[in-house]
Amino acid sequence: MAETTPLWAVAVLPFVLVLVALGTAHFDALLAADPAANPGREVLRLLVQQRRRTNAADELLTRLGVVLLPVAAVLAAVVLPLGFRSVSDLADGIVWFNAMEALAWAAVWLAGWGPNSTLSLIGGYRFLAQGLAYELPHMLAITTAALGAESLRVGDVVDAQSGLWFAVWMPAAFVIYLLSAMGMAFWGPFDQPVGRDVAGGAAAELSGVDRIVFLGGRWLLFVVAAAVSVPLFLGGGHGPLLPGWAWTLLKTAAVLALLVWVRRRVPGVRMERYVELAWVVLTPLAILQALVVALVVLNR
Amino acid sequence: MELRARLLRTATSRPGVLLAVCPGAARARLAMERELRSRGWPQVGSPASANLLVIVGDPDPADAEWIDGLWLGIPAPKARVRVREAEDVPSALDEGRASLLVRGKRPEGDAGHVDETHGEGDNHGTTPEHAENNDTHGGHGNHGDDSDSSHHQHGEHDGHDTHDSHSGPDTHSEHDGHGGHDGHGEHDGHGGHGGHGGHGGHGGHGGHGGHGGHDMHAMSVAGLPMADRADDRDGLRLDRLHVPLGPALPDWPAGLVLRLALQGDVVQRAAVEQVPVLPSARRPFWNEPWLRASTGEAVARGLAARRLCAAHLDSLWRYLAVVGWGGAAARARAARDQALAGESSGEVLAAVRPLIRRVQRSRTLRWLTAGLGVLPSDRAASAGVSGPALVAGGDAYDRVGVWLDEVGRAAAAFDDDGWLDAATELSGPRGRVDGGVPPSRALLDVLPGLLEGAEFACARIIVASLDPDLDELVPALRPEVVHG
Numbered sequence: 001m002a003e004t005t006p007l008w009a010v011a012v013l014p015f016v017l018v019l020v021a022l023g024t025a026h027f028d029a030l031l032a033a034d035p036a037a038n039p040g041r042e043v044l045r046l047l048v049q050q051r052r053r054t055n056a057a058d059e060l061l062t063r064l065g066v067v068l069l070p071v072a073a074v075l076a077a078v079v080l081p082l083g084f085r086s087v088s089d090l091a092d093g094i095v096w097f098n099a100m101e102a103l104a105w106a107a108v109w110l111a112g113w114g115p116n117s118t119l120s121l122i123g124g125y126r127f128l129a130q131g132l133a134y135e136l137p138h139m140l141a142i143t144t145a146a147l148g149a150e151s152l153r154v155g156d157v158v159d160a161q162s163g164l165w166f167a168v169w170m171p172a173a174f175v176i177y178l179l180s181a182m183g184m185a186f187w188g189p190f191d192q193p194v195g196r197d198v199a200g201g202a203a204a205e206l207s208g209v210d211r212i213v214f215l216g217g218r219w220l221l222f223v224v225a226a227a228v229s230v231p232l233f234l235g236g237g238h239g240p241l242l243p244g245w246a247w248t249l250l251k252t253a254a255v256l257a258l259l260v261w262v263r264r265r266v267p268g269v270r271m272e273r274y275v276e277l278a279w280v281v282l283t284p285l286a287i288l289q290a291l292v293v294a295l296v297v298l299n300r
Numbered sequence: 301m302e303l304r305a306r307l308l309r310t311a312t313s314r315p316g317v318l319l320a321v322c323p324g325a326a327r328a329r330l331a332m333e334r335e336l337r338s339r340g341w342p343q344v345g346s347p348a349s350a351n352l353l354v355i356v357g358d359p360d361p362a363d364a365e366w367i368d369g370l371w372l373g374i375p376a377p378k379a380r381v382r383v384r385e386a387e388d389v390p391s392a393l394d395e396g397r398a399s400l401l402v403r404g405k406r407p408e409g410d411a412g413h414v415d416e417t418h419g420e421g422d423n424h425g426t427t428p429e430h431a432e433n434n435d436t437h438g439g440h441g442n443h444g445d446d447s448d449s450s451h452h453q454h455g456e457h458d459g460h461d462t463h464d465s466h467s468g469p470d471t472h473s474e475h476d477g478h479g480g481h482d483g484h485g486e487h488d489g490h491g492g493h494g495g496h497g498g499h500g501g502h503g504g505h506g507g508h509g510g511h512g513g514h515d516m517h518a519m520s521v522a523g524l525p526m527a528d529r530a531d532d533r534d535g536l537r538l539d540r541l542h543v544p545l546g547p548a549l550p551d552w553p554a555g556l557v558l559r560l561a562l563q564g565d566v567v568q569r570a571a572v573e574q575v576p577v578l579p580s581a582r583r584p585f586w587n588e589p590w591l592r593a594s595t596g597e598a599v600a601r602g603l604a605a606r607r608l609c610a611a612h613l614d615s616l617w618r619y620l621a622v623v624g625w626g627g628a629a630a631r632a633r634a635a636r637d638q639a640l641a642g643e644s645s646g647e648v649l650a651a652v653r654p655l656i657r658r659v660q661r662s663r664t665l666r667w668l669t670a671g672l673g674v675l676p677s678d679r680a681a682s683a684g685v686s687g688p689a690l691v692a693g694g695d696a697y698d699r700v701g702v703w704l705d706e707v708g709r710a711a712a713a714f715d716d717d718g719w720l721d722a723a724t725e726l727s728g729p730r731g732r733v734d735g736g737v738p739p740s741r742a743l744l745d746v747l748p749g750l751l752e753g754a755e756f757a758c759a760r761i762i763v764a765s766l767d768p769d770l771d772e773l774v775p776a777l778r779p780e781v782v783h784g
Contacts, residue, residue, distance in 0.1 A: 035340030048311040052375040199346040207348040268624020
């Protein structure tokens with residue numbers, strides 16, 4: 001059973017996330033071996049840039065979309081335990097996480113729609129299609145983890161893995177979760193909504209601070225999505241010798257490193273092809289996995 | 301103030317560069333890409349994230365409207381430079397950065413390569429017909445003022461901001477204007493003369509707004525016409541947008557403009573245009589060895605092999621970037637630069653072999669690109685296509701396979717010291733150079749047919765898999781050069 005943390009943790013959480021996101025982005029730039037990809041420098045470059053607006057743009061919606069993305073990431077992280085303590089271990093934490101992560105749909109769509117520009121609108125469309133493709137198997141995957149622990153509380157899921165990690169006996173759910181973690185953060189092979197082929201897609205018209213907040217928010221969301229795989233499938237803070245928080249950090253870093261590495265090995269996945277895989281292969285697979293887990297739980 | 305200046309200096313020490321490459325400037329573009337990479341300056345994808353607009357080549361007119369469109373879309377601080385020759389690249393970039401710093405707030409280039417700046421943008425756009433469009437007009441007004449008021453170009457002045465909209469990445473709402481036109485008559489001719497206007501598409505090109513002005517009010521919002529409607533491929537009646545694609549998209553053939561009719565992100569119709577440029581005395585860079593051989597010059601096979609290898613790697617890196625495989629794209633680009641820098645067969649092969657293997661073995665790539673832009677051999681041949689696209693006789697995946705094979709073969713042949721046979725070996729990277737018609741002409745001819753019904757992302761992949769080289773279509777400046 002996870003304990004709750006003091007109130008100051010609420011204030012610290014965003015900063016921790018930003019730090020981890022910056023670290024991940026640096027690692028990504030390092031692998032790319034591209035001196036132009038330095039995230040710190042990029043942030044500074046954009047900071048001195050002025051904001052711009054587009055003709056007949058819906059300012060309010062654009063701003064809302066831009067700001068909503070990092071907010072959704074931070075809110076989703078509330079149920080994320082460091083070791084065995086999370087900011088708030090809600091009784092239905094898994095549902096909360098799923099709901100907050102789905103806010104990103106609105107965020108990207110609004111940011112893509114707002115500027116009244118074709119390429120950015122295409123980016124927005126693409127994310128909705130992406131949502132339709134990844135969300136179904138994704139929800140089944142996280143449901144499977146909840147099923148294994150017989151609880152929607154993230155703390156209970158961690159406790160249920162004091163022996164065997166869920167990743168070991170629910171491998172399909174784990175892999176599907178990792179795929180959808182990249183999908184929900186429209187990152188890596190799933191970055192078509194902000195793809196280079198649409199000149200930045202939903203982010204094409206964003207400059208200066210707007211751009212930092214939106215693309216930074218995407219990194220936050222990615223970090224949170226990847227980090228949630230640790231309590232759900234990799235035993236959370238459980239591990240020998242080291243304290244719980246250290247295990248959480250180690251495992252999170254390992255998942256992030258794996259995903260960053262994968263990104264360099266594969267081309268971008270277009271939803272028009274992926275949706276078929278997601279619905280015809282991944283969804284039945286996830287259902288089958290849930291069925292197996294359910295049988296095990298019933299016979300325990 | 302001191303702190304501000306220092307912050308600006310640090311922030312712009314590696315400015316984001318938006319390249320606007322004209323046809324006929326491949327050599328300068330290659331030098332530019334190499335230089336940007338070695339300096340670590342990011343090459344950005346859209347005006348919104350750029351600091352420095354670099355025009356590569358000889359657009360006609362020099363201050364073409366599509367370039368102004370891009371320029372207006374870039375938020376301050378910004379600067380703009382122009383590069384014609386590969387040799388000028390470093391100095392032009394230095395100048396660009398300097399003008400970002402010195403007049404970080406008022407990029408008013410006057411010397412050397414620094415192009416005329418936005419103050420002069422006024423001479424197009426503020427046409428009388430346009431006055432009805434208050435937003436845009438106001439934009440122009442502000443615009444002029446800025447030449448001595450510094451710093452406020454963006455963010456504060458509504459008028460100016462609205463302006464930007466249009467100038468975004470080449471696609472903007474101006475196309476809607478076409479939609480409007482369709483309503484009251486066929487305006488293809490308009491596309492022709494307004495041609496480049498489309499790309500930048502800022503409202504200032506009174507041309508468009510002007511034409512439609514009188515009967516557009518019925519369906520316009522904020523001075524912009526609404527999308528029209530048409531049946532889609534599934535028989536539904538959906539909104540249709542007219543969008544010019546190019547010429548300054550990332551990883552896009554230099555100078556190509558596609559006029560698309562889009563429904564959602566499905567291409568309904570496509571028409572090919574190109575950016576007008578000044579005639580050039582130079583031979584197209586990628587076809588040079590074979591063109592020289594065709595005029596009877598003795599050209600070493602090794603030299604041709606090197607050029608072929610680099611040309612395909614250049615196409616390959618754009619293709620890989622478009623399919624979203626950044627890691628492999630970077631490798632292809634590095635290998636291209638190695639081949640061009642004159643490294644030995646052994647070195648280039650060592651770089652190229654793992655790349656070829658990885659791309660050939662990627663099942664993901666096959667899964668994602670199989671079936672896109674199928675061009676059977678017979679159709680290709682009847683259209684006059686003669687290069688890899690004919691050899692492949694299939695989809696985008698097959699065409700890339702041919703590039704990979706040819707890259708491997710060419711990289712092994714740098715040391716071949718035989719001479720190109722002017723009778724039998726006149727096939728350049730994109731096809732036969734002795735056919736009277738440049739090989740890329742045929743590629744452009746088949747392009748619209750392949751794009752119809754394709755999704756936006758697929759359309760980009762199809763374009764990248766044909767990779768027409770518009771340098772070949774640059775009008776030749778005949779006279780003194782032939783024996784120059």
